[in-house]
Amino acid sequence: MKILVCISHVPDTTSKINFIDNNTKFDTNGVQFIIGPYDDYALARAVELKESSGATITVINVGLVDTEPTIRKALAIGADDAIRVNAEPTDSFFVASQIAEQAKAGGYDLILMGRESIDYNSGAVHGIVGELLGVPSISPVMKLDIEGNTAKLAREIEGGKEYMEVSLPFVAGCQEPIAEWKIPNMRGIMSARTKPLKVVEPSTVDSGVKLQKFELPPAKGSVKMIPADNVQELVNLLKNEAKVL
Amino acid sequence: MNILVFVESAEGKIKKNSLEAVAFAQAMGGSVTALALGNVEISELEGLGKYGAKKVLHAADEKLNQGVIQAYAAVIAKAFQDENSDVLVLSDSSLGTPVGARVAAKLGASLASNVVELPNTSAGFNVKRSIYTGKAFAHVELTKPKKVIGIKKNAAEVKEVGGNVSVTPYQASLSDADFSTKITSAEKATGDVLLPEANIVVSGGRGMKGPEHWSGIEELAKTLGAATGCSKPVSDMGWRPHHEHVGQTGVKVAPQLYIAIGISGAIQHLAGVNSSKCIVVINKDADAPFFKAADYGIVGDAFDILPKLNEAIKAAK
Ligand SMILES: Cc1cc2nc3c(=O)[nH]c(=O)nc-3n(C[C@H](O)[C@H](O)[C@H](O)COP(=O)(O)OP(=O)(O)OC[C@H]3O[C@@H](n4cnc5c(N)ncnc54)[C@H](O)[C@@H]3O)c2cc1C
Ligand SMILES: Nc1ncnc2c1ncn2[C@@H]1O[C@H](COP(=O)(O)O)[C@@H](O)[C@H]1O
Numbered sequence: 001m002k003i004l005v006c007i008s009h010v011p012d013t014t015s016k017i018n019f020i021d022n023n024t025k026f027d028t029n030g031v032q033f034i035i036g037p038y039d040d041y042a043l044a045r046a047v048e049l050k051e052s053s054g055a056t057i058t059v060i061n062v063g064l065v066d067t068e069p070t071i072r073k074a075l076a077i078g079a080d081d082a083i084r085v086n087a088e089p090t091d092s093f094f095v096a097s098q099i100a101e102q103a104k105a106g107g108y109d110l111i112l113m114g115r116e117s118i119d120y121n122s123g124a125v126h127g128i129v130g131e132l133l134g135v136p137s138i139s140p141v142m143k144l145d146i147e148g149n150t151a152k153l154a155r156e157i158e159g160g161k162e163y164m165e166v167s168l169p170f171v172a173g174c175q176e177p178i179a180e181w182k183i184p185n186m187r188g189i190m191s192a193r194t195k196p197l198k199v200v201e202p203s204t205v206d207s208g209v210k211l212q213k214f215e216l217p218p219a220k221g222s223v224k225m226i227p228a229d230n231v232q233e234l235v236n237l238l239k240n241e242a243k244v245l
Numbered sequence: 246m247n248i249l250v251f252v253e254s255a256e257g258k259i260k261k262n263s264l265e266a267v268a269f270a271q272a273m274g275g276s277v278t279a280l281a282l283g284n285v286e287i288s289e290l291e292g293l294g295k296y297g298a299k300k301v302l303h304a305a306d307e308k309l310n311q312g313v314i315q316a317y318a319a320v321i322a323k324a325f326q327d328e329n330s331d332v333l334v335l336s337d338s339s340l341g342t343p344v345g346a347r348v349a350a351k352l353g354a355s356l357a358s359n360v361v362e363l364p365n366t367s368a369g370f371n372v373k374r375s376i377y378t379g380k381a382f383a384h385v386e387l388t389k390p391k392k393v394i395g396i397k398k399n400a401a402e403v404k405e406v407g408g409n410v411s412v413t414p415y416q417a418s419l420s421d422a423d424f425s426t427k428i429t430s431a432e433k434a435t436g437d438v439l440l441p442e443a444n445i446v447v448s449g450g451r452g453m454k455g456p457e458h459w460s461g462i463e464e465l466a467k468t469l470g471a472a473t474g475c476s477k478p479v480s481d482m483g484w485r486p487h488h489e490h491v492g493q494t495g496v497k498v499a500p501q502l503y504i505a506i507g508i509s510g511a512i513q514h515l516a517g518v519n520s521s522k523c524i525v526v527i528n529k530d531a532d533a534p535f536f537k538a539a540d541y542g543i544v545g546d547a548f549d550i551l552p553k554l555n556e557a558i559k560a561a562k
Contacts, residue, residue, distance in 0.1 A: 011377070013493050013512065013513045013516070014512050014513070017377045017380040017381045019381070037493070037494050038494070091385075092346070092356065093349070093350070093356060096350070118377070118378055118493065119376060119377055120376055121358075121359055121375065121376055121377070121378055122346075122356075122358050122359070123337075123342040123343065123346070123358060124342070124343075124345070124346035124349075124356060124358060125346075126343065126346070127314070127318075127342075127343045127344070127345070127346025127347040127350065128346050128347070128349070128350040128356075130314075130315070130347060131318070131346075131347045131350035131351055132350060136314070136315050136425055136426045137314060137315070137343060137346075137347060138314060138343075138426060139314075139339075139342075139343045140339060142487070155339070156339055156488060157312075157339050157340065157431070157433075158255075158260075158338060158339055158439050158440075158441050158442065159433060159437065159439040159440065159441075159488060160431060160432045160433035160488065161431065161432050161488075162311075162312075162428050162430075162431045162432075163428070163429045163430045163431070163432075164426050164427060164428045164429060165426075165427045165429055166425060166426045166427070167425060170426075173343065175494070176487070176494060177487055206389075207355070208354070208355030208356075208387060208388045208389035209355055209356065209357065209385050209386070209387060209388070210385060210386040210388055211383060211384075211385055212371065212384040212385060212386055213383075213384050214376075214381055214382065214383055214384075215373075215381065215382040215383075215384065216380075216381055216382075217379075217380070217381070217382070217519070220537070220538060221540075223526075223536050223537070223539045223540060223541065223542045224540065224541050224542070225536075225541075225542050225543070225544070226541060226542065226543050227543075228543050228544060228545030228546075228549070228550060231543070231550060231553045231554045231557045232557050234525065234541055234543065234554065234557075235554070235557045235558055235561050237541060238502065238523070238525070238541070239561060242502070242522075242523040242540065242541075244445070244501045244502040244522065244523045245469075245502070245558070245561065
């Protein structure tokens with residue numbers, strides 16, 4: 001089985017978000033980058049499937065050269081080789097088109113990614129890749145088992161889950177508890193240095209989405225503290241001031 | 246401008262998020278057509294007129310009773326073309342978001358999800374979307390003639406602006422290939438208020454000490470007609486089900502009121518609640534970071550405060 005895992009390179013979840021150049025560019029100053037947390041679940045499940053049934057895993061990232069440490073981390077966790085599409089990931093359609101092109105060329109049985117990236121939060125790449133390849137796309141997937149040519153999945157719905165079956169190949173957007181995040185071990189880190197990382201140039205796509213500017217939310221006003229022995233005061237404030245009761 | 250709105254339903258009833266989508270489309274101006282799939286009660290469909298739909302299409306084929314992403318995308322894209330639509334509006338949900346992406350790819354449309362405000366069309370078609378898990382916004386221009394927008398919860402206020410409309414049956418031409426995903430069964434928390442749609446959320450963290458103490462949270466939620474939520478460690482330890490976990494890697498909520506009890510307020514948790522209108526924090530540690538993100542705070546022991554708060558709210562009702 002050949003698995004393609006798509007990983008985004010995103011600011012660590014504790015990062016403070018700032019913009020520069022007149023609010024048109026993300027400020028990377030002091031920001032640590034990680035594999036997207038949902039993508040990390042997808043990768044972890046791929047590694048488990050590899051261990052149980054002998055798959056090969058290719059990771060793909062659409063990004064400039066600064067994403068290579070993140071890609072190496074995925075190789076250290078257990079991917080066998082990597083593709084970097086050398087381009088700024090401007091929006092979901094652009095990213096998905098690049099992934100679909102590589103996926104077509106590689107002939108994968110399974111394409112796993114996160115339910116959403118934590119920078120753009122679009123939740124769109126899996127659907128677009130599925131459509132471009134003409135295969136099913138399922139998200140958010142919280143359980144995935146493969147038996148021969150069939151996959152059994154659980155998809156989260158509002159307040160519950162749906163169980164389903166689908167034939168390979170297909171695309172899945174993953175989330176917990178599909179697998180536990182994996183931490184690379186020393187052997188993984190050593191071998192990752194020499195695993196193949198292929199760099200390809202992007203194809204041109206007009207995604208029809210043009211960034212104009214970024215904006216930060218207004219700062220939160222200060223908190224009103226209420227003494228612990230006066231919950232009545234809280235109820236009054238919620239009712240008459242905040243008007244939420 | 247012709248606007249098509251995909252409305253979701255559950256057990257025959259239109260979902261509240263979808264009423265927001267209809268209200269959003271109506272506020273955009275233009276002619277609003279709503280499209281519902283599968284089993285939906287006729288009175289629910291006719292009632293969409295009240296929120297601004299001029300026309301309601303209903304594809305009642307029983308194969309559409311279950312939300313198969315690929316099949317839904319095919320029917321919606323076909324209706325978009327049949328109706329000469331310019332914009333598709335849907336609500337961001339576990340079904341709406343992945344369906345919207347496929348529809349956009351099928352139609353060659355510009356796509357934006359997590360839209361938080363009405364589009365600005367004074368020059369081009371510009372939308373404001375939430376990014377970095379609620380920590381920032383992006384203003385983007387959608388340049389293609391066809392557009393698909395997914396709206397975030399609370400992006401529009403549901404208001405009655407009209408009366409009932411009649412329902413037009415829609416003949417979906419379904420292909421077997423679109424149903425290659427077979428939904429075998431579903432598990433649903435019924436009777437409870439669903440977390441992603443709730444107006445009030447009562448959420449507990451590790452400070453609640455164990456699952457046996459959740460009755461206090463549940464009682465307060467019941468009094469308020471609220472949904473219950475929790476922090477990630479709480480669901481990781483199995484105290485509460487996974488679908489209650491709020492935050493960066495869980496459910497993102499946007500209620501009128503979020504009450505956090507015994508939750509420290511780690512930045513990953515805040516990412517899931519920062520769109521709430523009003524936040525109340527109850528924590529025994531005055532230095533808990535959550536207070537910085539709160540509107541109202543009480544420093545104290547949850548086990549002491551919870552029952553008192555429940556009584557005070559009961560009395561106020
Ligand atoms: C990549 C990543 C993603 C993550 N995603 C999420 C996410 O989506 N959601 C999420 O919640 N977390 C997430 N986390 C975890 C997050 O960092 C915190 O560890 C977590 O939110 C802490 O949960 P907590 O506040 O319940 O527990 P704690 O941090 O242990 O806090 C417990 C709080 O309870 C208070 N307390 C104790 N006893 C009482 C009492 N009797 N009465 C009142 N207060 C009391 C304490 O003062 C303390 O503030 C993520 C972490 C990572 C690394
Ligand atoms: N630049 C990228 N390179 C590779 N995969 C990506 C990239 N951006 C997003 N993805 C994948 O697509 C998923 C959904 O992203 P999004 O549609 O942006 O929310 C992510 O969880 C990743 O798995």
